[in-house]
Amino acid sequence: MEFKFCPQCGERLVPKLCGDDGNVPFCERCSRPFFPFSYPCVLCLCITEDGSEIALIKQSYVSEHYVCVAGYIKQGETPESAAVREVMEEIGLETVSCRYVKSYYYEKRDNLMLGYVCKVKKGRLVTSCEVDSAEWFPVKKGQELLRNSSIAQLLLKDYLGGME
Ligand SMILES: [Zn+2]
The missing domain is CATH 3.90.79.10 (Nucleoside Triphosphate Pyrophosphohydrolase)
Structure with missing residues (x-):
């Protein structure tokens, strides 16, 4: 599952570079990444x-x-x-x-x-x-x-x- 909106606050997520993982959906309001997962x-x-x-x-x-x-x-x-x-x-x-x-x-x-x-x-x-x-x-x-x-x-x- 890949997040497009923050599951905590509903804000649209933006791609952000997270080290080795490359671009990861990120919530700027909650200041945390939401990694895709199964x-x-x-x-x-x-x-x-x-x-x-x-x-x-x-x-x-x-x-x-x-x-x-x-x-x-x-x-x-x-x-x-x-x-x-x-x-x-x-x-x-x-x-x-x-x-x-x-x-x-x-x-x-x-x-x-x-x-x-x-x-x-x-x-x-x-x-x-x-x-x-x-x-x-x-x-x-x-x-x-x-x-x-x-x-x-x-x-x-x-x-x-x-x-x-
Ligand atoms: Zn959020």
Whole structure:
């Protein structure tokens, strides 16, 4: 996201040289630069503690394919607590452990996706109104259901690759 107006006072921003970054949108009233950035999100691979099954969801407003739990990181929140919160909100599961895997850039939505693996106790999936359905799948089946080259599929691949 690139700012054209100051998000604090609404003044039109002007380009200003900021060292190595070159010209950066700057608010002369607040006397501060507003660097362009991509919204940070968490992508959560929800897997049973024994690593045998993953929980995938369907969200018609996002994709017709199965996807992983994901969401924006709230102001003041760490990615880890966002991951735990999203897993609870979207599928109603408690995260036993949460570990960072890798980050991905999602150009279509200008999102910086931080990939986490969330070990969860297998239980009944209770979905939020944001989620159409959620289901458990054996890992291999899940891999096939995720859209080819999607970030969710990459996260699963990177997670499994790191286990070898
Ligand atoms: Zn300002």
